[in-house]
Amino acid sequence: MNEVMQLKTDLHRLTVELIGNCKYCSLISSNVEFKTPIYCTKFTGATHPTCVDVGTCLACQEYKRT
Numbered sequence: 001m002n003e004v005m006q007l008k009t010d011l012h013r014l015t016v017e018l019i020g021n022c023k024y025c026s027l028i029s030s031n032v033e034f035k036t037p038i039y040c041t042k043f044t045g046a047t048h049p050t051c052v053d054v055g056t057c058l059a060c061q062e063y064k065r066t
C-alpha cells in the first residue's frame with residue numbers, strides 16, 4: 001500500500017470513529033476515494049441524506065453531542 005492510500009485509509013478509519021456515532025449519520029461510505037462519504041440526515045431527513053465531507057462534520061460538531 002502506498003503512502004497516499006495509507007493516509008486515505010487512516011483518515012477513513014478516523015472518520016468512522018469520530019463521526020460514526022453521530023445520531024444524524026446514517027452511513028459512511030467504505031470508498032476511501034469518495035470526497036463526501038458521510039450520509040447526514042440532519043438537514044434533509046432520513047429518506048434523503050446529504051453527503052458531506054469530514055470538514056462539514058468538524059464545523060457542525062453535532063457528533064460531540066451524541
Ligand code: SF4
Binds near residue numbers: 056060062
Ligand atoms: S454534518 Fe453534523 S449532523 Fe451531519 S453527520 Fe456530520 S456531525 Fe452529524
